[in-house]
Structure formats: C-alpha cells, structure tokens
Amino acid sequence: MVTQNSLATEVHVLASGSKGNCTLIRRGESFILHDAGISCRRIVNGVKELGLEMHSLEGVFISHEHSDHIGGLQQLLKRFDIPVYTKQDTWRQIQSRLTVPNHNLVALTKGSLTIGNMVVEPFRVSHDAADPIGINVFAGDQKVTVLTDSGEVDDRMLRYLDDTTMLVLEANYDPHMLKFGSYDRFLKERVAGPQGHLSNDATAQALLMMKRPNFMQVILAHRSENNNNPVLVTQTIGNMLVQGGVRIGPEMKLQHGQPNECVSMVEVTK
Template sequence: MSEVEVHVLASGSKGNCTVIKKGDSVILYDVGISCRRIVNGLKDLHIDMQEIEGIFISHEHSDHICGLKQILKKYDIPVYTKQHTWREIQDKLMVPKEQLIPLTKGSLTLGRLTVEAFSVSHDAADPIGINVFGGSDKVTILTDTGTVNDEILGRLD
C-alpha cells in the first residue's frame, strides 16, 4: 500500500502550495502561486491537475489563494475552507459560489485521504491547519500560526 506523500511546491511569504497524495488520491493545500506554476509543479510529480480531488485553503491571504481564480476558471475542482474564509475569498476573488464548499463537519474524506481541519491563531477570518490521514499515516500541515497553543500541540502528536 502506498504511503501518504507530501510535496511542497512553494512555501513562505511569496506563496504557499502543498500537494498531498496517497495512491491515486491527490489534494492541494493552499494555492498561493500561479496556476501555471502549480500545473508545472504537478507535472514534475507526474500528476495531472485533473486528478486533484479537492483544494483546501488555510486562510484568505493572497500568498495562500492567489492562484485560485485562474484554477477555478480552468478546472472543476471543489474548494474547501471555513465559512468565514469562504466569504472573504468570495469577496476578494468573485469566484463561482458553487465551487467553494464550507467546511462544517469535523472531517472530510476524499478518496483515500481524510482531512481534519483545526483552528490556528493568525490575523485572518478563520484560519486553519490540517491533519491528513491515509491508512495508518498521519500528516499535519500548519502555516502562518502566530502562537502554538496546547490544542495545536495536541494535533501534532
């Protein structure tokens, strides 16, 4: 059985984008670089953009979402984020409403990957980090958190 793979296409103040993959299930966490860079980065990993099952957005700052509008113009990929973040993105980017899906439940399973969002401290509407479970593997992805509290530490166990 394949393991969960994490590939960072970009990270830092100039843009963030992470690919999480297990077998044929692939998701993106943040799309803060251009659509072209993401498509090319995926190509290097032998992944086609069409294979992405969902995009998770941590928060609405442009270094986490600037590729989103272009991606949604070209591809029919659902985007998951918290309700308040969803609203901010809608206001900023005017992306089609039906492609944005608010994360209301505790966790969400897409193919072989289960994503669980947790709140982090950052100056945004409702920023999150994610835990991704695939079989017996667990990966935690956390960016831009101001402070690491006990709840967040618990998530890293």
Template sequence: MKFCSLYSGSSGNCQFIKTDSTKILVDAGLSGKKIQQALTNIGEEASDIQGIFITHEHIDHIQGAGILSRRFNIPVFANEETWNAMKPSVGQIKPENIRVIDDSVEIGDLFVQAFDISHDAAKPVGYKIFNDNKKICLLTDTGCVTPSIKQNVMGSDLILIETNHDEDMVLIGSYPWPLKRRVLGEFGHMSNDLAGNLLCEILKKGTEIVLLAHLSKENNFPELAFKTVENILGENGISTNEGITINMTYRDKSTKVYDL
C-alpha cells in the first residue's frame, strides 16, 4: 500500500492511497485542476481514481469532488448526513456515483472504515484504510480526542494527524474571539500539543510513519509543529531514532510517496 498527501492545510486537503489494483482519494478540497496536476506530478492519473472518500462537508475537503466525479465518472463516498450537507456545494453527480456509507466499505483490495470525530460539521469522520495487514489512519478536523478516536488510531502503520495550530498563537492572534473559541473548542481543530500527547500513547503500539497535517496558515508553521511534537515525544521517552518517522505535509505541494 502506498500513500501520498497531495495537499494538506486549512486551504485544502487531498490524500492519495493506492495498491497494485486500487486507487482512491480521501477528500478533494482543491480545484479539480490542482488535484489532477498533483496526481500527474507523482506519476498518476485522475482517470484511474476509483473512489473519493469525504470526511466532512467543509469546502477545504470537497471543493474538487464534484468536478472530478463528473469529469472522470468517479464514485463519491460519504455518510448520509455529510451528503445532505455537501450536495449544494458539489453540484450534480450521477446517481450511481453517490455512494452513501454508514461505517465501512470494500473498494478493490482496500477496506475503508469510518470513525466518528469531533468537529463542527454534520457528521465528520476519520478513516482507517486496510490492505494486506497494513493500516493507514487519517485523523484531522477534531477538537478533542475521545477514547473511541484513540482506539481507532492505535496500531496504524502510517497516521496522518492534524497539528492545526499553536494555542498561544491563536490566543494572541488577530482572529475575533468567536473564531478563536471555535478553533480551540472541542468541535474545532487539534493543536500541536494535543497531537503530540496522543502520539505519546499510540506510538508505543508500533506506528512507523507519522505525518503532521492540516496546519493553519495564520496560527502555526511547520517548524513549530514539528518541534512541539518532537519535544513532547522526547519528554515521554519516545525517540524518533527508534524506527519512528515524523514528517510534515504541505498546503502547496505533495509529500513523497510512502511505501508501506
């Protein structure tokens, strides 16, 4: 199983997963043109995508979903509440490409399972994706970590985890107070510290690759996110020299392609 974060940040999100026979996207939060170009840049074609899985209806996760579905006849998967919330934004999609999923679905040789997260959307989810005893987990857009979330992300071989903001930067920044309260609240976004503390628990279960994701343009920067997480791990006796890889994702370019 291979993974590439095509884009990740408050301005747009799109993740690519493939096996020898199956290729999917999780979210399509940029223009169809940008997503097509990102795929081309890693040697892939949008016409080969077999499904787009949506985490929630916010525009930075769905902007290109309808365009890509219409252009390449791609099924779009989301739960019923998310479909109802995003239909006005994605435009007309063929009925056969509207795929409503409650919990899990098999697509090719991938098994994709959703789990509930905490965000100000209709029914936001993270995804666990399985193939050949390997597990990828995508966890962004959650303001808190519940016991259920923690259980779902444990045992991942690769985890894409949100490090949206630095709490102090939010508090002293220019956002109006209601927006600050939203970002910092339980239905907002994960901070660098919250992600670091979660990783302290789940990395002990054997996670190999950690990708820090969905950074705010205004309230974070890559060096700060990385250093905060690295320091929290170090304080808890977890070394990145012990088979754990921690890397960044990017809002304006793709990561390398990770081969699990």
C-alpha cells in the first residue's frame, strides 16, 4: 500500500463476474470507479478498507447498462452526489431501469478528459448494449486499461491496449464448456458472438498481439461461473503466452478477478 502523500497508481478490482463488477482506480488520494455492479454497501466498505474516503471519489464510469454493471448505482447516487460518466444512450437505458438523477450525468463524447490527477480516455467495445465502452486511465507514467464485456478485440481496440502497464481484461468463457454446458442455443450464440464476451483463447491472443511494455500487470476479469474456471483460464492463457514467447513473471504478472474479494495491482516503483 502506498503512503498517504504518494501519487503511486493502484487498481483494485472490488468484484468481477456475472453477479457484479466494480473496479477502483486510484492515484494518491484521488480515485474513480469503473462500474457499480455491486451494492453500495460493498463499494463503501471496499473504499474504506483501502484507506480512502468517499469524498475523494471523482466519479463513476459506467461501461454499459447491464445489471451486473449498474446494480449498486441507484443507491450510490442516493447517498453521494457524484458525477456519472457514460454515453448518452447508455444513460437513457439506465434511466429506464433505475431511478437516478439526471444532473449526475456527464455525457462522454470523443476524446479524453481530466479527472482529479488522472486523464481518462473512453473507447468503444463490442457488446450487445446501447453504446458500451472500455477506458484508458493515464496516471503519472502508468497506463491503466479496463476492457471487459466485448465479443472481440479488433485492430482498433488493440491500439487502445498498446503500452498498457496495468490491464483489467475479460477472460469470460472456455469454448468447450460453453458448447457442452447448460445454456440454451440462443444464449450460447450470444456469449460466443462478436457482441458477446471474450473467450480464454481470444484474451490470450489480444495479450500477444498488443504492443506490450517491458513489464505489465494483468487481472483476468469477468470469468463466467458456468462456462469457465480458474484452472482453465491459467492453463489456456498461460500456455498460449509462453508459446508466444512471453515470460510469465519477468514480463507479465497474471491474477484472477474474483466475485467476492478484492484483487489489486500496485504500481511497480523503478
């Protein structure tokens, strides 16, 4: 943990999975949230456990309107008058599902914006939602990227991944488990489609194809409870990375996002 006056960058995935997602990105005492898919109580408690106060929250970025990404937003806005950064079409969908004050919206358009001591750059991803986004966060000499809920990582998205030092990247399903699992045909096709989720293989390919720094930290996120497991994630992605020439440890540190516990990345000091 950094000292109080430090401007080191930290990423804390408070929850990750089909039941709720929320990531905290911190530089010094200033922080933002990416999604609010867990209860307000869990968010507040998570913030306190990290030694932070809610008054230091600069805003919440909402990737899209699905319930596992907005489940705690209504109660959060009842308790705290904080800005919500998202796309206008996403906000309309949120308002159709939740009671949220319109004045909290900061509609995202093209380009980046400065929030506290960080610069945030949203970018479009491929998911079956109104206008889904991932984000890049530039904090000091660190670049944090959060990219989940995307059925593919195309060349355009790869450019947003380039040179990321701290990456939260979806590894949602194993194709074999999905194919022979309990989901109906429609849902299987949705998950595996170009507007669905990333398989373990696709995640590994993205990591291999992106322009990587000399050392990067990765949290593999949004793992399906029904169509994946940590052993398969480790085996598939680890094997593909090693075969592609990546040295796990010296060049890349991998962790698994968890549904009920915080998983963290802290800036490595040189």
